[in-house]
Amino acid sequence: MISSNDFRPGVSIVIDGSVWRVVEFLHVKPGKGAAFVRTKLKNVQTGSVVERTFRAGETVPQATLEKSVMQHTYKEGDNFVFMDMESYEESSLSESQIGDRVKYLKEGMEVNVVRWNEQVLEVELPNSVVLEVTETDPGVKGDTATGGNKPAEVETGATVMVPLFISKGERIKIDTRNDTYLGRE
DSSP states (O other), X not given: OEEGGGOOTTOEEEETTEEEEEEEEEEXXXXXXXXXXXXXXXXXXXXXXXXXXXETXXXXXXXXXXXXXXXXXEEETTEXXXXXXXXXXXXXXXXXXXXXXXXXXXXXOEXXXXXXXXXXXXXXXXSEEEEEEEEEOOOOTTGGGGTOEEEXXXXXXXXXXXXXXXXXXXXXXXXXXXXXXXXXX
16 A cells, blocks of 8 residues: 555556556645645556546555566567566567557567566566668758758668668667657667
8 A cells, every 4th residue: 555645756556456657746735624636647558647636645555566577589470479588488468568669679679578467567668779770761962951850760660750861771779768869879
């Protein structure tokens, strides 16, 4: 159990049988009446966001999340096979369980798999990945002065906006949190 006074961004709680993560919180103490905690919660399974108010000191169950390091070994049909780096057991996860960041998943990449009650909640990729550009328009001499961007497809199939001087075959660093180009590698 965790008190509503101890809420911080990132804390996971269980409400109505599902896991919610605190995104924002505000402890309000009005001049008249009891104090309360106004929160913005995000459902980890569905991604929906709600605002909810708790009485100050109200206790709710805290979610016990298990995080394990797994390595993506290969793709089998529509499923991605991961190997636990401690027990060497293989697990198969679907594209919907991994989420939209599957576009940066590469064989041999280590990820954090977050579970709650043996149910996969999310797959955390590294904050940045290095991938090779497989398709992009060639840069025209003199275009670099404007500092424009162009789309480039990387080896995993994802499309990222890159500067005009990037060419096919180069390795680039990409921020997986916001799909942005970070630099050449």
